[in-house]
Amino acid sequence: MTDGRTTVTRLTSSAPAAIAVIEIQGPKAIELVQHYWSPIQGKPELQVNRIRYGMFRSERNDRVAIGESIVVVQRGPEVCELHCHGGQAAALTILRTLVSAGAQERQRSEWIAHHASTQIAAEATEDLLRASTVRTASILMDQVRGALDEALDQIEKHAKEGRLAEARRIADGIWRWSDVGLHLIHPWRVVLCGPPNVGKSSLLNRLLGYSRAVVHAEAGTTRDLLAESTSIEGWPVTLIDSAGVRESEHEVESLGIERARRAIDTADRLLLLIDPDAGWTDEHQAIWQSHSSKCLLVRTKSDRDDSSSPPSNIPSIAYLVSAVSGAGIEQLMKAISLSLVPDHPLPRTAVPFRSWHVENLSRLLAGNE
Numbered sequence: 001m002t003d004g005r006t007t008v009t010r011l012t013s014s015a016p017a018a019i020a021v022i023e024i025q026g027p028k029a030i031e032l033v034q035h036y037w038s039p040i041q042g043k044p045e046l047q048v049n050r051i052r053y054g055m056f057r058s059e060r061n062d063r064v065a066i067g068e069s070i071v072v073v074q075r076g077p078e079v080c081e082l083h084c085h086g087g088q089a090a091a092l093t094i095l096r097t098l099v100s101a102g103a104q105e106r107q108r109s110e111w112i113a114h115h116a117s118t119q120i121a122a123e124a125t126e127d128l129l130r131a132s133t134v135r136t137a138s139i140l141m142d143q144v145r146g147a148l149d150e151a152l153d154q155i156e157k158h159a160k161e162g163r164l165a166e167a168r169r170i171a172d173g174i175w176r177w178s179d180v181g182l183h184l185i186h187p188w189r190v191v192l193c194g195p196p197n198v199g200k201s202s203l204l205n206r207l208l209g210y211s212r213a214v215v216h217a218e219a220g221t222t223r224d225l226l227a228e229s230t231s232i233e234g235w236p237v238t239l240i241d242s243a244g245v246r247e248s249e250h251e252v253e254s255l256g257i258e259r260a261r262r263a264i265d266t267a268d269r270l271l272l273l274i275d276p277d278a279g280w281t282d283e284h285q286a287i288w289q290s291h292s293s294k295c296l297l298v299r300t301k302s303d304r305d306d307s308s309s310p311p312s313n314i315p316s317i318a319y320l321v322s323a324v325s326g327a328g329i330e331q332l333m334k335a336i337s338l339s340l341v342p343d344h345p346l347p348r349t350a351v352p353f354r355s356w357h358v359e360n361l362s363r364l365l366a367g368n369e
């Protein structure tokens with residue numbers, strides 16, 4: 001399998017985690033592990049599928065300063081897994097030691113491609129390592145287990161046997177999940193926008209759950225874009241705070257407003273914020289006219305509402321929130337989630353998650369018209 005090479009691969013993601021798993025395989029695998037590892041208890045011999053605990057020592061000549069506690073599992077005659085602490089230092093030390101002793105480092109992508117049953121299963125396995133929520137990971141896990149491959153096989157079979165309508169029906173059913181599939185590891189970009197002082201930075205902080213952006217009573221506080229990753233109902237989202245949009249003579253503020261406009265144009269969704277006192281302005285109207293289909297209207301500062309000054313020209317579809325009291329925030333999160341993914345795939349659904357999957361389906365559907 002490794003052409004006589006002994007290879008070592010870090011199987012887990014390089015992001016810090018509780019545990020890192022390194023696999024060594026090839027003719028020298030077991031010998032190398034036994035050279036650097038010794039058990040806490042019992043004989044040093046390894047047995048297939050027996051879990052052993054011990055110390056990995058980088059040096060054997062008694063000049064050892066630090067040993068790493070690891071769990072060792074021999075998985076086959078020439079394969080061994082080493083489970084160590086998940087920070088960078090432990091895994092790197094073990095990898096480097098084994099490489100300097102003659103093993104060849106193999107990239108995880110190569111390892112995955114070799115072990116996966118299909119290209120799609122390999123891609124799903126790679127993306128699974130980058131999934132940031134249980135919800136997105138479980139969709140990718142379904143694709144690792146073959147949901148998309150099976151659906152594509154069915155399409156091919158129907159098409160070959162002349163049942164084009166059936167092939168098309170299945171392709172249509174998969175294609176409808178394209179948007180969610182393409183965002184499983186690439187977050188949706190949701191921009192908080194509106195005139196200065198409407199409460200964009202305050203709402204960003206409230207949605208994130210911590211104080212990330214500077215909030216101030218002075219209009220024009222935020223100058224640059226401020227992007228932060230989070231998840232909303234299990235969907236990965238980058239929330240972006242922006243400078244309040246207005247005509248400004250101030251050079252730095254104008255640069256910020258220019259960036260805000262670009263972010264508004266390229267956003268997946270906009271939270272267009274309306275201050276209860278200032279109401280709906282020309283700036284709102286301009287953003288709404290170009291982007292109404294991706295806008296959620298949000299009337300802010302609801303804790304300040306009183307019957308003596310009811311907001312007049314604010315559309316009634318606006319969500320009412322208070323970044324101060326938290327009122328309406330949960331409903332807004334639900335609305336954002338529903339607007340991003342109105343209908344979510346059930347378990348074992350075939351979901352295309354790379355652009356080439358979507359392009360192939362689009363071509364297939366276009367050719368079948």
Ligand SMILES: Nc1nc2c(ncn2[C@@H]2O[C@H](COP(=O)(O)OP(=O)(O)OP(=O)(O)O)[C@@H](O)[C@H]2O)c(=O)[nH]1
Pocket residue numbers: 195196197198199200201202203214215216217218219220221222223242243244245300301302303304321322323324325
């Ligand atoms: N009572 C109340 N005040 C709020 C709320 N949200 C924001 N404010 C106040 O409104 C002012 C402006 O808030 P920011 O969050 O800085 O507004 P912004 O839209 O980011 O402003 P710029 O960055 O200048 O465009 C501050 O004095 C906040 O304390 C709220 O929900 N309730």
Ligand SMILES: [Mg+2]
Pocket residue numbers: 200201202213214215221222241242
């Ligand atoms: Mg701000």
